[in-house]
Amino acid sequence: MNFDLTPEQQAVRSMAREWALAEVAPVIHHFDETHEFPHEIVRSLGKTGLLGALVPEEYGGAGLDYVSYALAVEELNRVDASVGITMWAHNSLCTNHIVLFGSSAQKESYLPRLARGEALGAWGLTEPGSGSDAAAMKSRAVREGDRFVLNGSKAFITNAGVAEVAVVMALTDPARGNKGVSAFILDRGMPGFAVGRPYRKLGLHASNTAELVFDNVSVEAGRLLGELGMGFVNTMQVLEGGRIAMAAMAVGIAQAALDEALAYMKQRSAFGKTLAEFNGLQGMIADMGTDVEAARLLTLRAAALKDAGKPARTAASMAKVFASEVAMKAATKALQIHGGAGYITEFPIERIFRDAKLTEIGEGTSEIQRMVIARDILGLR
Numbered sequence: 001m002n003f004d005l006t007p008e009q010q011a012v013r014s015m016a017r018e019w020a021l022a023e024v025a026p027v028i029h030h031f032d033e034t035h036e037f038p039h040e041i042v043r044s045l046g047k048t049g050l051l052g053a054l055v056p057e058e059y060g061g062a063g064l065d066y067v068s069y070a071l072a073v074e075e076l077n078r079v080d081a082s083v084g085i086t087m088w089a090h091n092s093l094c095t096n097h098i099v100l101f102g103s104s105a106q107k108e109s110y111l112p113r114l115a116r117g118e119a120l121g122a123w124g125l126t127e128p129g130s131g132s133d134a135a136a137m138k139s140r141a142v143r144e145g146d147r148f149v150l151n152g153s154k155a156f157i158t159n160a161g162v163a164e165v166a167v168v169m170a171l172t173d174p175a176r177g178n179k180g181v182s183a184f185i186l187d188r189g190m191p192g193f194a195v196g197r198p199y200r201k202l203g204l205h206a207s208n209t210a211e212l213v214f215d216n217v218s219v220e221a222g223r224l225l226g227e228l229g230m231g232f233v234n235t236m237q238v239l240e241g242g243r244i245a246m247a248a249m250a251v252g253i254a255q256a257a258l259d260e261a262l263a264y265m266k267q268r269s270a271f272g273k274t275l276a277e278f279n280g281l282q283g284m285i286a287d288m289g290t291d292v293e294a295a296r297l298l299t300l301r302a303a304a305l306k307d308a309g310k311p312a313r314t315a316a317s318m319a320k321v322f323a324s325e326v327a328m329k330a331a332t333k334a335l336q337i338h339g340g341a342g343y344i345t346e347f348p349i350e351r352i353f354r355d356a357k358l359t360e361i362g363e364g365t366s367e368i369q370r371m372v373i374a375r376d377i378l379g380l381r
């Protein structure tokens with residue numbers, strides 16, 4: 001067993017950290033307060049190559065391994081999770097679905113633009129009436145000659161209002177249940193394809209989340225992504241990688257909470273001592289440090305399994321459920337360590353605390369991850 005990162009993996013981590021500290025840290029408070037989408041930051045992120053992290057080099061991407069990708073995701077989220085989730089939905093969901101299941105023509109048409117960040121991607125599975133039970137979707141694509149006519153809607157879609165490209169799932173054969181779901185690639189501006197107003201959210205204020213609405217959208221057969229009827233099955237594979245990335249996102253948020261707690265404890269005094277000298281608070285820090293390290297190890301192990309081409313579904317769900325709960329616990333403890341200062345918006349921990357919660361919900365809730373893990377370890381599949 002080797003815990004050392006390669007020089008290339010270390011270089012990706014350093015680059016992501018330096019970029020996030022230089023480009024995001026100085027301005028993110030403004031975007032969080034105003035709920036504005038940071039277009040300039042995302043354009044700059046495109047120049048680093050990280051919006052093509054999972055895209056093979058032949059299509060203009062960085063072709064990173066999953067360990068490198070997880071390290072980059074962690075470092076971005078350590079600075080800000082709104083930029084982090086924007087990058088995650090673009091890379092792990094939309095772009096990766098095309099990487100894994102796109103035809104050569106689809107890859108050539110979409111991947112170079114997505115990899116350079118000239119087009120941002122969104123991915124729509126969730127609907128107003130179906131989230132955890134995603135196969136209960138209602139969106140319907142009906143074949144008419146060499147086209148499909150798409151009707152329905154998608155809820156809570158990251159990047160919906162800022163994406164040029166969206167991969168969406170719809171029923172093509174409702175009688176076949178989850179074997180009757182297909183995926184399609186849509187472009188912004190297609191007639192009948194609309195975006196709702198951005199939701200006002202608890203956290204991740206600088207990310208865009210909105211509804212996608214399909215009203216008789218005429219979709220050429222060439223926009224079918226993967227085989228007809230395989231959209232749901234393929235989605236499960238997309239989600240496996242996505243869960244590793246969301247675990248890395250949670251590790252970054254948890255590390256940010258720890259960073260903030262450490263800095264505050266060293267500068268704040270009470271009863272003639274710095275907070276760092278109180279045993280009660282030292283215990284909290286010890287638990288946070290241990291939890292963050294355990295979450296990171298689970299996440300990097302799942303990423304390493306994926307890189308080795310080994311089954312990673314259980315490991316990805318374990319990493320995701322553990323890391324997201326560590327993020328929430330670490331953010332809660334770090335806010336407590338800040339006392340009243342933690343409850344006002346001047347200190348980053350208030351934003352980190354709000355942002356952390358999403359990691360227990362998105363990409364499959366903690367309850368759904370536990371269901372996946374239990375079925376796998378009980379051998380119930």
Ligand SMILES: Cc1cc2nc3c(=O)[nH]c(=O)nc-3n(C[C@H](O)[C@H](O)[C@H](O)COP(=O)(O)OP(=O)(O)OC[C@H]3O[C@@H](n4cnc5c(N)ncnc54)[C@H](O)[C@@H]3O)c2cc1C
Nearest residue numbers: 123124125126130131132156157158361362363364365367
């Ligand atoms: C900010 C944000 C960004 C998102 N981005 C995207 C995106 O880009 N693309 C996309 O497709 N979706 C996205 N989502 C949707 C997200 O994936 C869903 O919200 C999530 O999967 C949960 O679905 P739901 O909200 O419908 O909750 P529900 O499925 O209604 O669940 C409600 C509660 O019931 C529990 N529950 C449900 N079924 C079971 C069960 N069998 N056993 C035990 N408990 C259960 C859940 O764990 C939860 O606690 C996003 C959501 C948010 C908030």
